[in-house]
Amino acid sequence: ETGVTQTPRHLVMGMTNKKSLKCEQHLGHNAMYWYKQSAKKPLELMFVYSLEERVENNSVPSRFSPECPNSSHLFLHLHTLQPEDSALYLCASSQDGAGGREKLFFGSGTQLSVL
C-alpha cells in the first residue's frame, strides 16, 4: 500500500458544484498538507495541519475548505470554484519536528478541471 493515497485521481466539476478531495496517509506522520501545482508555476502551499490542528492557511480563498478529522486523514472541500482553480492538488505528509518538515511524502494528486 502506498504511503499517501489521494482520491479521486481526476475530477471535472462545474462552477456551482460541491466536491471533496480525500487524502489518507499510512506513514504514521503527524503533519499533513495541501499543495496546489499549476502549469508553469511552482508548488504553492495551501494548508497545513499538525496533530489535527490547522497551523497554516496561506491566504487561500474560502471556496477551499480543509478538514482534518484525525492525523491520518485530510479532506479539501471545494465549492463554487473558478476556472483558474484548475490545477493539480497534492496532499503530502511529514513527520513534524526539526528536520522532518521539509521531507514531504506526496500523494499522487487530484487533477482538477473547473468548467
Place this chain on the structure above:
Amino acid sequence: RKEVEQDPGPFNVPEGATVAFNCTYSNSASQSFFWYRQDCRKEPKLLMSVYSSGNEDGRFTAQLNRASQYISLLIRDSKLSDSATYLCVVNVGPNSGYALNFGKGTSLLVTP
C-alpha cells in the same frame, strides 16, 4: 526576484552523459535545501537533501554554495529512467514554520 530560480530546460542528454543543474535562492537565511524529482503526471518525490559539505548518493551529487546562494545537482552516467523534472526546494528560513520555496523545476530528458 523569485525566491528559487531554476533553468526550466529541457536538458536533452544521451545515455551515459553527465549533466548538472543549478538552482539559486534569494533568502540568505535559508537553512535547509533539497532536490525533489517529479515524473510526468506524477507526484514529487524527495531525491536527496543537500548538506553544507556536499553529499553523494550513487550517481547523484548535491552541492551547496552559501556564499553565492546556489545549490547544484550532478547526475553521472545518465539513465533513461532519470528523465524527469527536478525541483529545487529551499526552506524559507528560521522560524519559517512549514513554508518551503519550490522552484518551477528543471526538465531532463535522457535519450538512447
